[in-house]
Amino acid sequence: MSTTPAVTLARRPAGTPRPDDFAVTDVPVGQPGPDEVLVAVSELSLDPYLRSVLGPGHLDEPAVPIGGVVPGRAIGRVMASRSASVTAGTWVLAETGWRARAVVPATSVRPFTVPDGVPPSAVLGALGMPGLTAYAALERHLVPRPGDTVVVSAATGGVGSVAGALVAAAGARPVAIVGTSEKAKDAVDVLGYRAAVVRTAPDWEAQLAEACPDGIDGYLHLADQPTLTGVVKQLAVGARVSLCGLMDQYNDGPRTVLDAGAVMTARAVVHGMVVYDHGDLASEHAAKVGELLASGDLVLHEERHAGLHRAPEAFARLMSGANRGKVVVEVTT
Numbered sequence: 559m560s561t562t563p564a565v566t567l568a569r570r571p572a573g574t575p576r577p578d579d580f581a582v583t584d585v586p587v588g589q590p591g592p593d594e595v596l597v598a599v600s601e602l603s604l605d606p607y608l609r610s611v612l613g614p615g616h617l618d619e620p621a622v623p624i625g626g627v628v629p630g631r632a633i634g635r636v637m638a639s640r641s642a643s644v645t646a647g648t649w650v651l652a653e654t655g656w657r658a659r660a661v662v663p664a665t666s667v668r669p670f671t672v673p674d675g676v677p678p679s680a681v682l683g684a685l686g687m688p689g690l691t692a693y694a695a696l697e698r699h700l701v702p703r704p705g706d707t708v709v710v711s712a713a714t715g716g717v718g719s720v721a722g723a724l725v726a727a728a729g730a731r732p733v734a735i736v737g738t739s740e741k742a743k744d745a746v747d748v749l750g751y752r753a754a755v756v757r758t759a760p761d762w763e764a765q766l767a768e769a770c771p772d773g774i775d776g777y778l779h780l781a782d783q784p785t786l787t788g789v790v791k792q793l794a795v796g797a798r799v800s801l802c803g804l805m806d807q808y809n810d811g812p813r814t815v816l817d818a819g820a821v822m823t824a825r826a827v828v829h830g831m832v833v834y835d836h837g838d839l840a841s842e843h844a845a846k847v848g849e850l851l852a853s854g855d856l857v858l859h860e861e862r863h864a865g866l867h868r869a870p871e872a873f874a875r876l877m878s879g880a881n882r883g884k885v886v887v888e889v890t891t
């Protein structure tokens with residue numbers, strides 16, 4: 559049996575993951591058995607849900623064992639197939655984990671195409687799970703109306719960068735909350751947000767009030783406790799909130815709490831988001847986001863890292879909030 563480069567879990571992260579929580583090593587890779595395919599990974603998606611996969615476990619799934627290959631989604635090319643439904647040479651989206659080559663069940667891979675001029679990595683971001691998350695949160699939870707003000711935190715990341723464009727396309731006013739002034743510039747200059755507030759500024763709540771003079775009609779929460787607490791104080795009557803990402807809690811922080819009084823005063827509706835409940839929106843999401851990408855109203859905003867060995871550092875950046883855009887690792891081996 560031959561081997562392939564991979565990233566394994568060296569120890570369970572305590573708090574925000576560090577690069578040395580991982581090991582870069584070689585693992586065995588065989589030939590596909592019946593109804594299996596061998597995929598050569600081209601680009602790997604790094605996503606915050608993987609923090610829970612590293613421990614304590616994501617949704618109902620157990621945590622990856624120490625020494626196990628880190629799970630994850632990738633795009634790659636089928637190099638060998640023992641399935642009638644997937645031929646060698648097909649480009650697929652697959653759960654390969656963090657490795658250069660992987661044998662996976664043929665039924666688990668999804669062949670994909672992208673609109674002309676759109677890079678294949680869009681399937682990991684705007685046209686993939688993060689983009690569907692933004693689309694579903696807006697369609698099913700926030701339902702922006704023309705003239706509404708919709709606030710998005712982590713506004714320049716994989717989910718947030720798509721959400722802002724969708725809010726604008728609905729005729730509402732997207733307002734960003736971000737972690738740095740560089741990201742605030744990205745939000746307004748690149749991603750079409752009408753205003754951006756830096757959540758670490760001492761007076762950020764006053765800045766948010768200035769950016770949202772009539773209150774906040776919709777809020778997509780992708781960030782941390784202080785952001786949630788500050789935003790809900792400024793909800794307009796009848797506001798909708800989608801609780802979608804709890805970044806500090808994932809990094810072993812305290813459980814996120816919601817100010818019930820602020821929700822009550824605003825007569826707000828609060829939704830919990832789990833993207834896997836919204837797979838039925840996949841076709842309309844792909845059509846709408848494909849259209850926005852083709853027209854240039856949505857810019858693919860990515861932070862790219864070259865080499866599988868860079869994945870640990872890239873993941874540590876993501877979970878500390880340092881990333882600027884959807885995190886993609888180019889697997890060049």
Ligand SMILES: NC(=O)c1ccc[n+]([C@@H]2O[C@H](COP(=O)([O-])OP(=O)(O)OC[C@H]3O[C@@H](n4cnc5c(N)ncnc54)[C@H](OP(=O)(O)O)[C@@H]3O)[C@@H](O)[C@H]2O)c1
Binds near residue numbers: 606714757801
């Ligand atoms: N519920 C679902 O079904 C679902 C599906 C997909 C994603 N999500 C969640 O959506 C959120 C965004 O995902 P993404 O893939 O688009 O990631 P991302 O936004 O590209 O990266 C995470 C961002 O979180 C922000 N953040 C805010 N507070 C933070 C803190 N205390 N520590 C670290 N980062 C902090 C940082 O941006 P700033 O510095 O700009 O604040 C950071 O860049 C994540 O929480 C993710 O788990 C949920």
